[in-house]
Amino acid sequence: MRNYKYFFLSLVMSMLYVLTYAQSPTESTDFMRSNGKIYVVVAVVVTIVAGIFIYLVSLDKKIKKLEQEDKKK
Amino acid sequence: MMKQAWWKILAFVLLMYTCTYGFLVQVPKLDDRMQESIRNLFFHVPMWFGMTILMTVSVIYSIKYLNKHNATHDIYASSYAAIGSLFALLGLLTGAIWANYQWGKPWSGDPKQNGAAIALLIYFAYFVLRGAVQDEEKRARIGAVYNIFAYCLLFPTLFILPRLTESLHPGGQGSEGNPGLNGSDLDPRMRLVFWPAVIGWTLLGVWIATLRIRLRLLTEKRLANA
Numbered sequence: 001m002r003n004y005k006y007f008f009l010s011l012v013m014s015m016l017y018v019l020t021y022a023q024s025p026t027e028s029t030d031f032m033r034s035n036g037k038i039y040v041v042v043a044v045v046v047t048i049v050a051g052i053f054i055y056l057v058s059l060d061k062k063i064k065k066l067e068q069e070d071k072k073k
Numbered sequence: 074m075m076k077q078a079w080w081k082i083l084a085f086v087l088l089m090y091t092c093t094y095g096f097l098v099q100v101p102k103l104d105d106r107m108q109e110s111i112r113n114l115f116f117h118v119p120m121w122f123g124m125t126i127l128m129t130v131s132v133i134y135s136i137k138y139l140n141k142h143n144a145t146h147d148i149y150a151s152s153y154a155a156i157g158s159l160f161a162l163l164g165l166l167t168g169a170i171w172a173n174y175q176w177g178k179p180w181s182g183d184p185k186q187n188g189a190a191i192a193l194l195i196y197f198a199y200f201v202l203r204g205a206v207q208d209e210e211k212r213a214r215i216g217a218v219y220n221i222f223a224y225c226l227l228f229p230t231l232f233i234l235p236r237l238t239e240s241l242h243p244g245g246q247g248s249e250g251n252p253g254l255n256g257s258d259l260d261p262r263m264r265l266v267f268w269p270a271v272i273g274w275t276l277l278g279v280w281i282a283t284l285r286i287r288l289r290l291l292t293e294k295r296l297a298n299a
Contacts, residue, residue, distance in 0.1 A: 038096055045092045053085050056280060063287045
């Protein structure tokens with residue numbers, strides 16, 4: 001359960017990061033809005049892939065814990 | 074190997090590189106038919122390369138199972154086949170999205186699309202077959218034999234038949250060489266992203282497969298102890 005909390009927390013934090021980017025006072029030279037806003041797509045894809053990796057790490061940890069419990073028996 | 078961290082970190086680094094530089098790298102314009110959608114080469118195509126590698130690992134474990142009759146090998150074979158099928162399904166879906174904007178509709182009955190769908194259905198039958206057999210040893214043995222059959226059918230459905238007729242995919246009738254492995258045809262800048270993408274996505278698939286294997290080994294152990 002605790003692992004899930006960390007997972008969602010990190011997801012929300014990464015979303016906030018993107019949000020703060022979008023709400024900062026902008027000029028036409030704003031990095032995220034340059035090149036046809038392609039960097040917005042980059043941020044979205046990176047968030048999704050990073051989220052998947054965070055989830056896999058937490059799964060890996062859980063399974064490792066079970067394996068170690070089994071070894072002790 | 075399975076529990077080591079270095080290749081999982083490598084997968085993360087390669088995919089982060091793919092998902093950032095893949096969008097920023099300069100792509101050739103040619104006649105501008107593809108525009109920026111050619112960047113799907115870093116996401117759609119590695120699904121199929123990854124699937125081929127995962128299915129190859131799966132069939133190797135099936136052959137091992139038939140040799141040694143070790144139940145662990147059966148768990149390896151079916152787990153890799155499951156993740157391989159997931160990659161194929163994602164490849165089919167992403168291909169349909171791309172096709173919708175490139176060829177006008179998501180499914181145009183292109184020989185490669187049809188072949189991929191048939192190959193995927195053959196692998197679905199593998200899981201149906203496994204689910205239908207109660208006895209564990211029988212399930213493993215029939216599964217292993219069927220898996221070898223399914224793997225052999227990947228070659229005509231995905232790699233041979235689509236190339237013998239006209240195809241919307243690269244490598245149809247009249248084209249020379251191998252569309253997947255003709256490295257010199259690919260723009261050198263794109264090649265610098267494409268191969269790391271293939272390795273990264275494949276390692277991600279291997280990671281998911283090993284998690285599934287470890288979970289099933291644990292379950293088996295607990296059932297045996299109970």
